[in-house]
Each structure stands twice: as C-alpha cells, then as structure tokens.
Amino acid sequence: MRRGGSSKVRGRGFTLVEVMIAIALMAVVSVMAWRGLESVTRTDSQLERRSDDAARLLRALGQLETDLALRATTELPLPAAATAAHASAQLLPTALQVRSQAALPLLIEIVRAAPAAPGQWQRVQWWQRGSSLYRAAGEARREFPLPAPDAADRVEVLGDVASFGLRAWEPGQGWRNLPAVAPARVPASGLEAELAVLPAGDGPARRFRRVFVLEGNSPG
Incomplete structure (x- = not known):
C-alpha cells in the first residue's frame, strides 16, 4: 500500500x-x-513616390505660370527661319511663341522680365526631349535682340514625361492646338498646357492640364 493513499x-x-x-x-x-x-x-x-511626383509637377507648372505672368509686351524679332513657321502670330501675344523646330515637336519661348535684373529682359524656352521636360533661360539684357538660351543653361524640370502639348483658347472659336497653322480672328485669351506623366510603376500615363489666362493680349 502506497504512502498517503494517493498517487502523484x-x-x-x-x-x-x-x-x-x-x-x-x-x-x-x-x-x-x-x-x-x-x-x-x-x-x-x-x-x-506619387507625392514626390506631384510636387515636381506642381513646381514645373508653377514655374511655367511665373514665366507667363512675367512676359513682356515688347515684340521679339524672330529669325527668318522661325518667321515662316510662326503662323500663330495673330493668335498669341507678341512675347509668346510656340513653334516646331528640328528634332523638337514643340517649343515654347517666352520673352519675360528678368527678376534678378530689374529693367532687363530675357528669353526663356520650354521643350520636351525624350522623357524629360527642359527649361532654359537666356542672358538678361536691356535691348533687343535678346540672346537665345545656351544648351548649357538647360535644366530638367520634370522627368518621366510621355508628352507635352499646348493649346490656345480663341474666343468664339474654341481651343486650337499649337503651333497653329492658320491665322486667328481674335487673339487668344488663354493657354492650356497638358502633360502626360508616366507612373513610377507599370500603368498608363496620367494626364494633367493647367490653364493660364493671357491677360492684356491684343493684336500686335
């Protein structure tokens, strides 16, 4: 018999x-x-990444808006080669040109006041090459002709760009793609920039539009 009467x-x-x-x-x-x-x-x-892309896009459009807001009211003499291609002279302000040229489907050039040099003017160009949107500002001067921006002055303002397009709003006629091929009846009162930007990953390009008011535009 086990001790305690129980088993552990x-x-x-x-x-x-x-x-x-x-x-x-x-x-x-x-x-x-x-x-x-x-x-x-x-x-x-x-x-x-999307936040960074949106910030870069907003900075690029903001810079374009600043360039347009500072545009001059003085006519920029065009080179002979550009004069024939610039059929939208009656549509756009005299200090704003949109044209096609060799290897570039679209180039916009703005004659604007130089913020760092009061009383002086400069030529600013925007264009797309490959998947990048570039901007270049020429030397500021007080008298015409103004020098064109040098290739070394270009700055990439936006990458992953699928397309860059411009349209002008002609009152009574609607939107017209630029560069225009026919003279306008009245000057444009607005300019629309459209950018198609490729996403960071796979997927279709996202399109962004910004409309700029062309105040004080009158026939040259």
Whole structure:
C-alpha cells in the first residue's frame, strides 16, 4: 500500500507532433505578418513616390505660370527661319511663341522680365526631349535682340514625361492646338498646357492640364 493513499501524477511534456504543429503555426503567422508588413511598406513607398511626383509637377507648372505672368509686351524679332513657321502670330501675344523646330515637336519661348535684373529682359524656352521636360533661360539684357538660351543653361524640370502639348483658347472659336497653322480672328485669351506623366510603376500615363489666362493680349 502506497504512502498517503494517493498517487502523484507527473507532468507530461509536449510530444514531437505537438511541437511540429506549434512550429508550423508560428511559421504561418510569421509569413502572414511579413506579407502584411511588406504590403504596408510597398504602399507607403508608392504614396511617397506619387507625392514626390506631384510636387515636381506642381513646381514645373508653377514655374511655367511665373514665366507667363512675367512676359513682356515688347515684340521679339524672330529669325527668318522661325518667321515662316510662326503662323500663330495673330493668335498669341507678341512675347509668346510656340513653334516646331528640328528634332523638337514643340517649343515654347517666352520673352519675360528678368527678376534678378530689374529693367532687363530675357528669353526663356520650354521643350520636351525624350522623357524629360527642359527649361532654359537666356542672358538678361536691356535691348533687343535678346540672346537665345545656351544648351548649357538647360535644366530638367520634370522627368518621366510621355508628352507635352499646348493649346490656345480663341474666343468664339474654341481651343486650337499649337503651333497653329492658320491665322486667328481674335487673339487668344488663354493657354492650356497638358502633360502626360508616366507612373513610377507599370500603368498608363496620367494626364494633367493647367490653364493660364493671357491677360492684356491684343493684336500686335
């Protein structure tokens, strides 16, 4: 007869099968947590890239708006080669030219006041080459002819650009693609810039439009 009239039951440990099941469950939970964290990190990175892209786009359009707001009211003499191609002279202000030239489907040139040199003017050009949108400002001077911007002066203001287009609003006629090929009846009262920007990942280009009011535009 055992002492105390009762038997002591020893604690039983985990079997190998139970340990393996526990490890498998921990592995599944770990994989789910890792995938969730990866998804959050990827989404955060995409949002950050989109935010950066939107900021660059807004800066580019803001700079274009500033250039247009500072445009001069003095006529810029055109080179002979550009005069024949510039059929939109009656549509656009005298200090604003949109034309096509060799290797560039579209170039916009603005004669504007030079903020860093009061009383002086400069030629500013915008154009797309490849997937980049460039801007270049020429030397500021008080008298015409103003020098064209040098190739070394160009600055990439926006990347991943699929297309860059401009249209002018002719009152009573509607939007006209630039450069225009026919004379206008009345001067344009607005200018629209359209940019198609490629996303950071795969997907179609996103299109953005900004309309600028051409105040004080009158026939030259």
